[in-house]
Amino acid sequence: xxxxxxxxxDYQDVLLRPKRSTLSSRKDVLIERSFTxxxxxxxxxxxxxxxxNMATCGTFEMAHIFSKYKMITTFHKYYSIDDYVRFxxxxxxxxxxxxxxxxxxxxxKQLKLMKNKGLLDKFSFxxxxxxxxxxxxxxxxxxIVRKMCPKHIIIAGNVVTNExxxxxxxxGADIVKIGIGPGAACTTRKMTGVGYPQLSAVxxxxxxxxxxxxxxxxxxxxxxxxxxxxxxIAKAFCGGADFNMCGSLFSGFExxxxxxxxxEGKKYKEYFGSSSNKAMEEFYGKKEKHRAxxxxxxxxxxxxxxxxxxxxxxxxxxxxATYIGARQLKExxxxxxxxxxxxxxxxxxxxxxxxx
Numbered sequence: 001x002x003x004x005x006x007x008x009x010d011y012q013d014v015l016l017r018p019k020r021s022t023l024s025s026r027k028d029v030l031i032e033r034s035f036t037x038x039x040x041x042x043x044x045x046x047x048x049x050x051x052x053n054m055a056t057c058g059t060f061e062m063a064h065i066f067s068k069y070k071m072i073t074t075f076h077k078y079y080s081i082d083d084y085v086r087f088x089x090x091x092x093x094x095x096x097x098x099x100x101x102x103x104x105x106x107x108x109k110q111l112k113l114m115k116n117k118g119l120l121d122k123f124s125f126x127x128x129x130x131x132x133x134x135x136x137x138x139x140x141x142x143x144i145v146r147k148m149c150p151k152h153i154i155i156a157g158n159v160v161t162n163e164x165x166x167x168x169x170x171x172g173a174d175i176v177k178i179g180i181g182p183g184a185a186c187t188t189r190k191m192t193g194v195g196y197p198q199l200s201a202v203x204x205x206x207x208x209x210x211x212x213x214x215x216x217x218x219x220x221x222x223x224x225x226x227x228x229x230x231x232x233i234a235k236a237f238c239g240g241a242d243f244n245m246c247g248s249l250f251s252g253f254e255x256x257x258x259x260x261x262x263x264e265g266k267k268y269k270e271y272f273g274s275s276s277n278k279a280m281e282e283f284y285g286k287k288e289k290h291r292a293x294x295x296x297x298x299x300x301x302x303x304x305x306x307x308x309x310x311x312x313x314x315x316x317x318x319x320x321a322t323y324i325g326a327r328q329l330k331e332x333x334x335x336x337x338x339x340x341x342x343x344x345x346x347x348x349x350x351x352x353x354x355x356x
């Protein structure tokens with residue numbers, strides 16, 4: 001047994017210190033980025049924000065919207081091959097969609113069928129998604145998928161520590177998904193006691209990933225989950241994240257998946273984690289006896305049209321940039337200084353703002 005004494009931080013533990021800026025307008029801030037990768041020969045340009053691969057937001061409907069903003073939709077794992085065939089009759093923009101697979105036998109079987117039918121060629125990204133990225137079988141499957149798909153940009157996770165981040169990249173991934181338990185619909189920390197404060201995980205894993213480089217590019221990471229506010233996306237970028245992946249922030253909208261429910265005159269949308277009882281029963285038919293639910297089902301207030309929110313999101317990132325003096329998104333880590341804050345005061349102010 002060991003106890004690590006150094007303090008680890010979540011997004012709400014810090015604020016960004018403002019700095020002198022030569023920017024005259026938020027319009028001058030560039031929030032698109034271009035990336036090269038450690039394995040894939042592809043080059044990608046866009047706004048490096050993506051939906052989580054959840055049934056409530058990783059949908060075909062979102063892809064039609066997000067692609068217009070040059071953002072990525074990471075599809076959930078429950079679409080069939082026939083679903084994809086129908087989808088690609090109306091969509092052709094591989095740079096802004098990501099196919100998600102697990103490591104179960106049926107997941108790998110569908111991945112091979114997708115490749116044989118030429119459907120994988122319609123994606124730039126493949127996400128290998130598991131709740132526990134520390135399993136040796138996970139590393140073995142990354143090698144299999146890399147051999148099968150040598151040109152794709154491969155995302156793999158989830159993990160929260162620097163050593164395994166390096167191993168996953170060396171095994172064949174281009175981007176490592178960082179986060180265990182920070183998401184609004186995830187109960188892993190409560191159920192298992194396992195996790196890592198998200199901002200510190202992002203900072204430490206980004207440092208390790210970016211230390212791996214070759215003639216093609218460097219290792220990359222995604223900050224996956226825990227972003228309660230648009231400011232948390234900015235904090236993740238300042239901490240070194242190359243991409244941000246969000247679930248709850250992109251759920252609850254008219255265009256989000258999940259049933260719309262009215263209660264006491266107010267509208268709500270369903271929101272649930274991929275490891276929740278609802279997801280396991282709805283998409284797999286049952287919850288296996290050896291498993292515990294590590295996700296929750298809840299209703300979140302209906303948020304209206306997502307287009308307005310996306311405009312606010314872009315505006316908030318540009319505003320952060322003007323406060324810290326960054327002319328483009330890739331300058332965020334160089335310009336950022338985090339200030340640790342009193343969590344009790346922060347909690348009080350949040351309750352005051354919401355009228356609780």
